[in-house]
Amino acid sequence: MTTSQATAKPTACLVLADGTVFYGKGFGATGTTTAELCFNTAMTGYQEIMTDPSYAGQVVTFTFPHIGNTGVNAEDDETQDPVAAGMIVKWDPTDPSNWRTETELGPWLEKRGRIGMGGVDTRRLTRAIRQHGAPHVAMAHDPEGNFDIEALVKMARDFPGLEGMDLAKDVTCAQSYVWDEMRWAWPDGYPKRDSKGFKVVAIDFGAKRNILRCLASAGCDVTVLPATATAEDVLAHNPDGVFLSNGPGDPAATGTYAVPMIKGVLAADMPVFGICLGHQMLALALGAKTIKMNHGHHGANHPVKDNDTGKVEITSMNHGFAVDAQSLPSGVVETHVSLFDGSNCGLKVTGKPVFSVQYHPEASPGPMDSYYLFERFAEALKERANA
């Protein structure tokens, strides 16, 4: 940041519901927004984070200071539009320098109607989030620097919070569609697709594209259905298995319509695989409970232990709710735990090909540590098809 920027009149501000105000330099769209505030510790992937539908209703503070340095391109969006409500970074986004760059972060964000704010002491902000829990906030960007702080405090206090909020219905697809694009392969061609395709219905609660690519690469012929699909809708496709996607908001709220659907699918006895919100809702359908976490897990270096093998995977995470492991009923086993705080990161139904994880195996920080989960699902589909 240059001295002139440091002394210039602030053009953006962030107001926490407790009245704390942070000033900075606005970029992206102008206007105001309200949300829950979280922090993400990933060093890369800001474009994927901003376009991950699971971030609906949240402003993201990036703890890594060099955000914007690889620009933005047309291939890395996890969905069509940015879904996170806004972003906060330490400095102004730096000039991009990467062979894949097509656009700079600021103009990209502006075009998509999302507010950014730079020049913020993100360490102080992150400490506040850790200490007091994810706050409700209002954020404003005005090139003239005129802010009505009292009104913004009121907006932050009026934000109802993510607890009880069903946001999946806002970000899901309007209509069903077929997905056949595969994930980017390593130079040796891995992962390889088995030539036989298995019919998988993927429920889109806010699905990231790379999850669908991983399913396709693992051998699934994927049909995506909207979040509100019923068990009858799903079974009408005569699938070999069902995938439950990630997504935003409170699993208990989305569960009001998704849980009956999942129960119907479980009754039909077929492989089921869930990721993140899909994991949480599978847990609810099996009779477990979910809880709101203090500040959640958002980052790309979260160690997770596989209880079966003792192996540790480096995972990508983005969740503010968690499955309460104590509430898992008999016949449902905790398969993975977070080595940061011991929270639940996976489950399986004993004796059935029904399993799920809280983290994001498609995001590949390991980089392929967790890809076996897609292969495990494909293997279960194969076994069922050959039975």
Ligand SMILES: NC(=O)CC[C@H](N)C(=O)O
């Ligand atoms: N990435 C996700 O699917 C997030 C799930 C849920 N909305 C949570 O915050 O816990």
